[in-house]
Amino acid sequence: MAIIVDNDTRLVVAGLTGSEGRFHGLRNRAYGTNLVAGVTPGKGGQDVEGVPVFDTVADAVSKAGANTSLIFVPARFAVDAIYEAVDAGIHTVICITEHIAAHDMLRAYTYFRGKDVTMIGPNCPGVLSPGKANAGIIPAEIFSEGSVGLVSRSGTLTYQIGHELTQLELGNSTIVGIGGDPVVGSSFIDVIAKFEADPQTELIVLVGEIGGDEEEKAAAYVAEHVTKPVLAYIAGFSAPPGKTMGHAGAIISGSSGTAAGKKEALEARGIEVGTTPTEVAQMVAARLK
Amino acid sequence: MDLYEYQGKELFRRVGIPVSxxxxxxxxxxxxxxxxxxxxxxxxxxxxxxxxxxxxxxxxxxxxxxxxxxxxxxxxxxxxxxxxxxxxxxxxASDIEREYYLSVTFDRGAKKPLFMFTTQGGVEIEQVAEESPDALVRLHIDPLEGFQPWVARRLVYGGAVEDPSEQKQIAAIVEQLYRAFVEFDAMLCEINPLVVTPEGEVKALDAKFTVDDSALARHPDIAEWRDTSAADPIETFAREKGVTYVKLDGDVGVLANGAGLGMSTVDVVAHVGGRPANFCDLGGGGSAEGVVDALEVITRDPQVKSIFFNIFGGITRGDEVARGILAALEQLDMSDYPIVVRLDGTNAEEGRKILADAGQANIHPEETMLDGARRAVELAK
Missing domain, CATH: 3.30.1490.20 (ATP-grasp fold, A domain)
Incomplete structure (x- = not known):
């Protein structure tokens, strides 16, 4: 099982002929992901190490059977690439690109939200289902196959926690980086709902950070709808208000979006919050053994 | 990017909102x-x-x-x-008969623009929301539908504005404010107070305006308004160098790759009893030059006594970071700083070997994030 990407994934990379798209697209293929196409307008008919390149996503769908789009194009083209994928009938869109204007993303979100589309990102590391498929930039060698579902707003912090889990001989069903922007395609709740429905996942780890109220909303959702154990980690306890901490969405506005507030909201709903990445991994081990 | 009142008013003027x-x-x-x-x-x-x-x-x-x-x-x-x-x-100077409040913000939670209007302006809006929530009209906008005249009617009638001339003027300002919000990629446009003069003229007496940093590339004129003289000098220097840096007030310089790991590293330093001096994200690339730049930024802060490198390689490679640290030791005067280095992930082993072979006395390798934080805190004493 696992969620979002698996053995049925047929990946098309938007920007496969660019340096980032090529490097990571081919790395994803080397991992075993079924990379079926690339899209670069004007380069249709070429190939990248044997992967056919098309001018449009529609061609990648009709001619190569693509069902998942991974977007690496620069910010000013990325929103177009999201709409193009959705309108070509792709149901899973993963956007790695960062610095997309918030208003553009807000309109795109409102547009595809009403359709049967799972969008991950933007400004995210992608999705990895160990042993099955990797779509994005997550270093797969750190993770092993297992039963822990991991959902996070951060890339490297997720690697840190995944690494700590691996040290304790614990694996993952799927690792989902939902992204660090103010508006992202899937919230914690969207992903947690998928983990709840996934038979491979036995326990869910939520990795949050300052800014917005998605962690608080997830806490309420978990209390009402989730039967599997959920553990959490929150980054940014030492962050000063009004400062953007690396991610566009990681900012405390006034008194809202603080790490302490999120921790309190999670704990009030019975979700344990680890103080360090190491402690979170130890808590997971204690629950599963 | 937050704008000054006079800059916000310039944008108001461009969309036709009356200002003095x-x-x-x-x-x-x-x-x-x-x-x-x-x-x-x-x-x-x-x-x-x-x-x-x-x-x-x-x-x-x-x-x-x-x-x-x-x-x-x-x-x-x-x-x-x-x-x-x-x-x-x-x-x-304006004579003021009444003070109202009008804003449109980017509501992250609802994922929609949010209008707020009240005739009890001139005070903090949080105070109105708390003390007389019924007086505050809140209205979400569908970003694909955009502004429609009914939006202004809901605000004006909802706020119980009675004078027909005022109603008309405020309705026009609501539409203009939404245009400013969308056209200039704003995260916040606030008029507090929106005043009515004794002659019945409605105008914006103040302007609070925040523009999305990710959209500044398409507003080069607004991007140029950034005022570096008022910002922290080290943060300004970091911006020039392309380093993501936020100054804190401790003595342990922190450098990590990625925003989440960076925040977490700062937290762990505090957790083990230390005082982090800064947040610094090396970014996904993590080239040797990037490491040198980041170290130059961090050591501009005279309070820094020790430095903690916490690197989990994904795209960032441990060998490249190690080379960057050695290059910085050559190019900058770093001999006074103990540097604790924890490398994991892509090419970490190569990186650790490069540092060990260099035999620099002030480089202290550590195996884990927690041990690294403890060591850096100890060395700052």
Missing amino acids: DGFLATTPEEARKAAEDLGGPVVVKAQVLTGGRGKAGGVKLATDPADAEAKAKDILGLDINGHVVQKIWIEK
Whole structure:
């Protein structure tokens, strides 16, 4: 099982002929992901190490059977690439690109939200289902196959926690980086709902950070709808208000979006919050053994 | 990017929202000249990116040019919540009959723009929301539908504005404010107060405007308005170098790759009893030059006593980071700083070997994030 990407994934990379798209697209293929196409307008008919390149996503769908789009194009083209994928009938869109204007993303979100589309990102590391498929930039060698579902707003912090889990001989069903922007395609709740429905996942780890109220909303959702154990980690306890901490969405506005507030909201709903990445991994081990 | 009042008002003017005429000044003499040109009584207003300037004595009425010069003298150099006033805005004084509040914000939670309107303006909106929530009209907009005239009607009637001329003027301002919000990629557009003069004219007496940093590339004129003189000098230097850096007030310099790991590293340093000096994200690339730049930024802070590198390689490669650290030791005077290095992930082993072979006495390798944090805190003592 696992969620979002698996053995049925047929990946098309938007920007496969660019340096980032090529490097990571081919790395994803080397991992075993079924990379079926690339899209670069004007380069249709070429190939990248044997992967056919098309001018449009529609061609990648009709001619190569693509069902998942991974977007690496620069910010000013990325929103177009999201709409193009959705309108070509792709149901899973993963956007790695960062610095997309918030208003553009807000309109795109409102547009595809009403359709049967799972969008991950933007400004995210992608999705990895160990042993099955990797779509994005997550270093797969750190993770092993297992039963822990991991959902996070951060890339490297997720690697840190995944690494700590691996040290304790614990694996993952799927690792989902939902992204660090103010508006992202899937919230914690969207992903947690998928983990709840996934038979491979036995326990869910939520990795949050300052800014917005998605962690608080997830806490309420978990209390009402989730039967599997959920553990959490929150980054940014030492962050000063009004400062953007690396991610566009990681900012405390006034008194809202603080790490302490999120921790309190999670704990009030019975979700344990680890103080360090190491402690979170130890808590997971204690629950599963 | 937060804009000053005078910059926000310039954007208001561009979409047709009525504002008072005024001039920017940086000296008392310029203030006097501005008052002469405007004629009649003026208001001298501190331009600072913080609230509460009225209470702090940063807004004063002046009856004539000589008075404007005197008031400017009082206000320039004033410290308002740690912001020193370097610029003042001189505008024609307005008579005020009533004060309203109007804003449109980017509501992350609802993922929709949110309008707020109340006829109880002039005070903090949080206070209105708390004390008389019924007086505050809140309305979400569908971003694909955009502004429609009914939006303005809901706000004006919902807020119980009775005068027909006021209703009409406010409705026009609602539409113009939404246009400003979308056209200039704003995260926040706030008019507090939106005043009604004794003659029945409605206008924006203040402007609070925040523009999305990710959209600045398509607003080069607004991007140029960024005022580096008011920002922390180390943060400004970091921006020039392309380093993501936020100053904190401790003595352990922190450097990690990625925003989440960076925040977590700062937290762990604090958790083991230390005082982090900064947040610094090396970014996904993590080239050797990037490491040198980041170290140059971090060591500009005289409080820094030790440095903790916490790297989990994904795209970032451990060998490249190690080379960067050695290059920095050559190019910068770093001999006083103990540097704790924890490398994991892509090419970490190569990186550790490069550092060990270099045999630098002030480099302290550590295996884990927790041990690294403890060591760096110890070495800062």
